[in-house]
Amino acid sequence: MLITGIKGINDILPDDVGKWQWVESVARRIFSNFGFQEIRIPLLEKTELFARSIGESTDIVEKEMYTFPDRNGQLLTLRPEATASVVRAFIQHRLHLNPTMRKFYTIGPMFRHERPQKGRYRQFHQINAEVFAMDDPMVDAEVIYMLLVFLEELNIPDVTLHINSMGCPDCRQPFRKSLTEYLGRVSDKLCSDCQRRRLTNPLRIFDCKVEPCKQLVREAPVLLDYLCNDCLSNFEGVKEHLTSLGIGYTIDPHMVRGLDYYNRTTFEALTPHLGAQNAVGGGGRYDGLMETLGGPDLPATGFAIGMERLILLLDEKIEIEKDSNRLFLACLGNECQKRGFQFAQQLRLRNIFVEMDYESRSLKAQMRRADKLGATHVLILGDDELAKGVATLRNMETSVQEDIPLEGIVEELLQRLRSAM
RNA sequence: GUGGGUGUAGCUCAGCAGGUUAGAGCACCGGGUUGUGGCCCCGGAGGUCGAGGGUUCGAAUCCCUUCACUCACCCCA
Numbered sequence: 001m002l003i004t005g006i007k008g009i010n011d012i013l014p015d016d017v018g019k020w021q022w023v024e025s026v027a028r029r030i031f032s033n034f035g036f037q038e039i040r041i042p043l044l045e046k047t048e049l050f051a052r053s054i055g056e057s058t059d060i061v062e063k064e065m066y067t068f069p070d071r072n073g074q075l076l077t078l079r080p081e082a083t084a085s086v087v088r089a090f091i092q093h094r095l096h097l098n099p100t101m102r103k104f105y106t107i108g109p110m111f112r113h114e115r116p117q118k119g120r121y122r123q124f125h126q127i128n129a130e131v132f133a134m135d136d137p138m139v140d141a142e143v144i145y146m147l148l149v150f151l152e153e154l155n156i157p158d159v160t161l162h163i164n165s166m167g168c169p170d171c172r173q174p175f176r177k178s179l180t181e182y183l184g185r186v187s188d189k190l191c192s193d194c195q196r197r198r199l200t201n202p203l204r205i206f207d208c209k210v211e212p213c214k215q216l217v218r219e220a221p222v223l224l225d226y227l228c229n230d231c232l233s234n235f236e237g238v239k240e241h242l243t244s245l246g247i248g249y250t251i252d253p254h255m256v257r258g259l260d261y262y263n264r265t266t267f268e269a270l271t272p273h274l275g276a277q278n279a280v281g282g283g284g285r286y287d288g289l290m291e292t293l294g295g296p297d298l299p300a301t302g303f304a305i306g307m308e309r310l311i312l313l314l315d316e317k318i319e320i321e322k323d324s325n326r327l328f329l330a331c332l333g334n335e336c337q338k339r340g341f342q343f344a345q346q347l348r349l350r351n352i353f354v355e356m357d358y359e360s361r362s363l364k365a366q367m368r369r370a371d372k373l374g375a376t377h378v379l380i381l382g383d384d385e386l387a388k389g390v391a392t393l394r395n396m397e398t399s400v401q402e403d404i405p406l407e408g409i410v411e412e413l414l415q416r417l418r419s420a421m
Numbered sequence: 422g423u424g425g426g427u428g429u430a431g432c433u434c435a436g437c438a439g440g441u442u443a444g445a446g447c448a449c450c451g452g453g454u455u456g457u458g459g460c461c462c463c464g465g466a467g468g469u470c471g472a473g474g475g476u477u478c479g480a481a482u483c484c485c486u487u488c489a490c491u492c493a494c495c496c497c498a
Contacts, residue, residue: 004489007489007490059495059497063496081498112496115422115494117493118491120497120498126498127498257497268498275492275493277497282498303498305498308498330457364451364452364454365451367458367459368459369458370458372459375458378457378458380457394457396459399457
């Protein structure tokens, strides 16, 4: 019985790895320009961390987490998102005492036990950015700007920005009340799912795709109308700064995010090219989370980007530039192969790409392989050459061959191969 | 968890009104050049037709079961 991988947990094969590395390098470059520093957090955390931060009644916590007891009976969870861990690390290491520790990014896999489909997997990868201890609307705008700059740099097509404000606990209270009242009045017209949502998590009804519900939602009270003065001026500030940076946006009063910790400005970068999914990235402010997790009462904002979705959206045409020259060593006969084998190691130590065959195959076969590997040069080492004290260097592009004396050949090759880089 | 679609060579797929040895393209290996890649020509290897059961003289093809993949619902990156 063949052992296969786990459903929704995929391999990334060498042919695709180039794209991933490229995406990561662009993220590192851009985020670093914005003052973000990389932080690496564990894949495993105590279950309680996620339960408390994400919210007990969210789908993630209720039914999507990979949770199990370790050998000591401690309940652990494979992280379903990164923010909770970054906040935890920030608190644990008292980083708020260090003023250079404010902006972080992290890249890595997350785990959610959902049914896989296009753009959605059980192990998926996110690029996260988080900013702590800053609540000026300028910061919200800058974070959003950085997200868009990044997507732009990757040439992700047809990205639109949707924003909303989730208010604060103060304004959410009266809003919740009037929303529940409204939903109570129209409850018999809601779909069965929304019937349930009405009682468990009324805000979720804004996400419903059933037509009658969408109708009703249009008439429902929206949080934006209930914002307190502070939240309102804050939201205005964010919009102003976005505009000043030349960012177009759509205000979507019905946008609801899946995690409970969000407040004030939330946002999503959407594209129509992801099948049933539409978000490539999303995030928002989460001012209360740090205190909830036992840390200082510091504001925070951030976002997550779905890397699989990014990869799906990448232009097929992008090509990862081929690095430097590649030398293939073609050896004929046992003696020559031994010489070549040692020779290859020497060149590699000098930072040159060298590949060779380990079976003794015909020169034709070796040439073919050299071509497949994209070798720019082939060094042919056979009895004829050894007898003359040379090796034949073939330029694969021009097909020009010349003899190189074995004496001092390493330095000679280094020069030739490096100069063309 | 629910529903639809699809499972034939490493990959993309043809074959399916049941009928001799299951095919193609690409990829792979070898030869055409006793030591020279790409293009071309010739040859070769590679398949328990997802698995199990049933119908039949005979099943890749029909029926049942099951598994996997995939898309969608739910929800999200």
